[in-house]
Amino acid sequence: MGQASRTTKLLLDLDDRAEGGANRAKRAYLEETAKLLDRARAFYVAFFLAHPDKLAERVLYFSEKHQEERERLISPNELLTWAESLTVATAAHPHPLSSYNFSEQFPEFPFIYRRSVIKDALGKARSYLSNLANWTASGAKKGQPGPPSARNHPTLYDEAYCLDLDGTDLHPRKHTCFARLKVYTGTEWQWHHYPVKLSRYFEARWRDPAWESQSPKLNLRKKSAALHFPQVKKVAAKKVKESKEDPHLVTVAVDLNVKKLAVITVRQDERIIETVFVSDHGLDQARFRHLKRIAKKQWQSGKPVKSEHSNQQLWGHVRRMNEDAAHKVSRSIANVCAKYPGCVLLFERLRKIKPKGASKSRRMNRRQANQLRGKINRYAKDKAYVQGTVTVEVNPHGTSQYCSRCGAKGERFSYQGGKRIQVKWGKLFGCPVCHFEVDADWNASVNVHRSFYREGHWHPRKKPPPKAA
Ligand SMILES: [Zn+2]
Numbered sequence: 252m253g254q255a256s257r258t259t260k261l262l263l264d265l266d267d268r269a270e271g272g273a274n275r276a277k278r279a280y281l282e283e284t285a286k287l288l289d290r291a292r293a294f295y296v297a298f299f300l301a302h303p304d305k306l307a308e309r310v311l312y313f314s315e316k317h318q319e320e321r322e323r324l325i326s327p328n329e330l331l332t333w334a335e336s337l338t339v340a341t342a343a344h345p346h347p348l349s350s351y352n353f354s355e356q357f358p359e360f361p362f363i364y365r366r367s368v369i370k371d372a373l374g375k376a377r378s379y380l381s382n383l384a385n386w387t388a389s390g391a392k393k394g395q396p397g398p399p400s401a402r403n404h405p406t407l408y409d410e411a412y413c414l415d416l417d418g419t420d421l422h423p424r425k426h427t428c429f430a431r432l433k434v435y436t437g438t439e440w441q442w443h444h445y446p447v448k449l450s451r452y453f454e455a456r457w458r459d460p461a462w463e464s465q466s467p468k469l470n471l472r473k474k475s476a477a478l479h480f481p482q483v484k485k486v487a488a489k490k491v492k493e494s495k496e497d498p499h500l501v502t503v504a505v506d507l508n509v510k511k512l513a514v515i516t517v518r519q520d521e522r523i524i525e526t527v528f529v530s531d532h533g534l535d536q537a538r539f540r541h542l543k544r545i546a547k548k549q550w551q552s553g554k555p556v557k558s559e560h561s562n563q564q565l566w567g568h569v570r571r572m573n574e575d576a577a578h579k580v581s582r583s584i585a586n587v588c589a590k591y592p593g594c595v596l597l598f599e600r601l602r603k604i605k606p607k608g609a610s611k612s613r614r615m616n617r618r619q620a621n622q623l624r625g626k627i628n629r630y631a632k633d634k635a636y637v638q639g640t641v642t643v644e645v646n647p648h649g650t651s652q653y654c655s656r657c658g659a660k661g662e663r664f665s666y667q668g669g670k671r672i673q674v675k676w677g678k679l680f681g682c683p684v685c686h687f688e689v690d691a692d693w694n695a696s697v698n699v700h701r702s703f704y705r706e707g708h709w710h711p712r713k714k715p716p717p718k719a720a
Pocket of ligand 1: 654655656657658659682683684685686687
């Protein structure tokens with residue numbers, strides 16, 4: 252049993268009210284809320300740091316499994332109750348037991364926010380204390396860990412926010428709805444409506460009972476505000492070892508390249524039953540053009556000019572092109588996997604295509620291509636896992652050099668003007684033994700299956716026999 256998770260950023264619409272956004276005051280409320288929560292967090296960070304022994308306390312418990320009393324570290328929930336009992340005034344105890352009086356400093360503070368803040372502060376204090384202990388034990392003179400900062404993105408638990416996708420909170424504009432948030436106006440706590448831009452993927456997961464939506468975080472930036480919503484799904488996937496025992500196991504192998512972004516081959520019963528080529532639709536060239544412009548601008552200005560607008564835009568554009576391509580390619584890989592339930596997805600462990608070459612723009616383009624391959628790999632893994640497909644990274648040694656039919660070492664070549672020339676970048680692969688000629692990337696993709704099954708030269712290396720003394 253595993254878990255797949257997604258975090259969706261839902262932007263709060265804080266445009267002008269005339270255009271359907273929230274008004275200015277509402278933005279100010281969010282800032283006030285974050286500020287007040289930071290102060291409350293600082294209070295509890297100080298409180299926990301003043302009680303380091305309590306954080307390390309061992310408590311006794313009865314273990315059913317071992318039928319005896321055992322010891323364990325005090326749990327966060329126990330610490331939370333303990334901290335509240337010492338700092339919060341109740342009807343029974345109007346004066347808290349310690350010198351830290353939360354109720355007095357933060358009157359009317361909603362209890363759900365208080366708990367969220369205590370949990371944050373506890374994590375910060377614990378990690379600081381353990382870093383400090385490690386540093387002290389190491390005996391180093393430099394690099395003493397600094398005290399924890401109290402700032403954090405507020406976590407909104409159930410009593411602090413409400414998102415109703417079906418109810419009356421629907422916004423007239425499409426793919427927008429209202430989130431109700433409990434915010435601090437500067438004088439008191441109130442519920443307010445904020446228009447949220449939805450994503451259709453988020454909506455689909457929200458309605459799917461297999462996905463569980465967890466508590467969002469409020470992410471406040473200078474010009475935008477967003478709710479970061481984690482959603483998780485339990486995934487039942489077989490272990491690769493078990494899958495490998497199935498004689499009719501389907502394996503889906505992917506070879507990632509620069510121009511033919513992905514070559515996907517599907518193999519069952521030692522036969523290739525499907526091949527999919529995913530081209531980059533001219534992405535490599537388009538990206539190269541943009542990078543050439545960036546390189547030229549950098550050359551003209553001598554050194555990279557910080558916050559130069561046009562370059563930022565260009566970089567943003569390049570990044571979005573890459574991101575988009577990565578999602579599309581990984582989606583088509585996951586779609587192939589979806590056709591064969593119970594299959595195993597195979598990737599080569601990624602090698603870097605070395606960014607060398609004459610021009611700067613070419614080197615930058617190679618670097619971008621490397622990043623793209625890494626992204627496709629990661630996204631495809633995630634997307635396939637949600638469907639229950641496990642990914643294996645296989646040994647990439649020689650996948651592009653050996654013949655996928657007979658296992659002999661072959662060569663790459665290309666045709667130029669009708670003549671066969673032997674070059675390293677050749678698009679075709681030829682085998683001198685069985686005279687097999689085929690697309691080089693397809694050959695590599697088929698070899699990924701062979702590497703997984705340890706066929707041909709991919710046998711585990713045998714240890715040399717021990718020398719006789
Ligand atoms: Zn061959």
